[in-house]
Amino acid sequence: MVTVEQIKEKLPKWPDKVIEEWLLYFANDIGWPPAEPLGTDRWGGILGNRPLSWWAEVEWKEEKVDCSRAQLSDATQQRIAAVSDPIYANTASDVEKGQYRRPFQYILENGAFANPALAMRDGGRLHFIDGHHRLAALTDLREKAPDALFAKPGRQRPATEQTVWIGTHAKGELPLT
Structure with missing residues (x-):
């Protein structure tokens, strides 16, 4: 079971609510963290084909x-x-x-x-x-x-x-x- 805290290791500035609302379900469904480069797996579509390093700047x-x-x-x-x-x-x-x-x-x-x-x-x-x-x-x-x-x-x-x-x-x- 992936936790909010595990996701925050890659996205430390993100509010817990954003992670809970958007990423937590997918992380528990298809695994965490996404591979980099994203390739053609499901994470690519979810993350708008941007790597986690890009999302960390949001x-x-x-x-x-x-x-x-x-x-x-x-x-x-x-x-x-x-x-x-x-x-x-x-x-x-x-x-x-x-x-x-x-x-x-x-x-x-x-x-x-x-x-x-x-x-x-x-x-x-x-x-x-x-x-x-x-x-x-x-x-x-x-x-x-x-x-x-x-x-x-x-x-x-x-x-x-x-x-x-x-x-x-x-x-x-x-x-x-």
């Missing part, structure tokens, strides 16, 4: 940010469409449906992400690194959900402003994917 800050579609990078918009479109076309697998429905239900009931997603600024837009299912659910609740879904007392369409971990690389660089 600082994280929790911020409330506008997560409306206009504020999202093109790559992020494509990723949330890849999550949402199969749901609405009824072609998503049961696993994909579950990965979407959990954040959808949480946001519907609470108006916010259960845990902050992770993003980096790409110019004036947000490039999300983790949390695409949450972001797809938020976008769909704002743009596609019928008004009747919000008829239950206490429910309202969620705000576009959400708490997100914003990463900033020391050289202003972004992940490659």
Whole structure:
């Protein structure tokens, strides 16, 4: 069982919450640390084809940010469409449906992400690194959900402003994917 402390050996400046939210599951699923160079294994996609030495230069800050579609990078918009479109076309697998429905239900009931997603600024837009299912659910609740879904007392369409971990690389660089 990989621990937060073991991951912090490679990423010492990272907040525990960022590690818990993003890397811990994968570390316990596919092993830790990732091989360098990353190659074509799963870590390459997770880490945006950047080595851990690059990620060690990323600082994280929790911020409330506008997560409306206009504020999202093109790559992020494509990723949330890849999550949402199969749901609405009824072609998503049961696993994909579950990965979407959990954040959808949480946001519907609470108006916010259960845990902050992770993003980096790409110019004036947000490039999300983790949390695409949450972001797809938020976008769909704002743009596609019928008004009747919000008829239950206490429910309202969620705000576009959400708490997100914003990463900033020391050289202003972004992940490659």
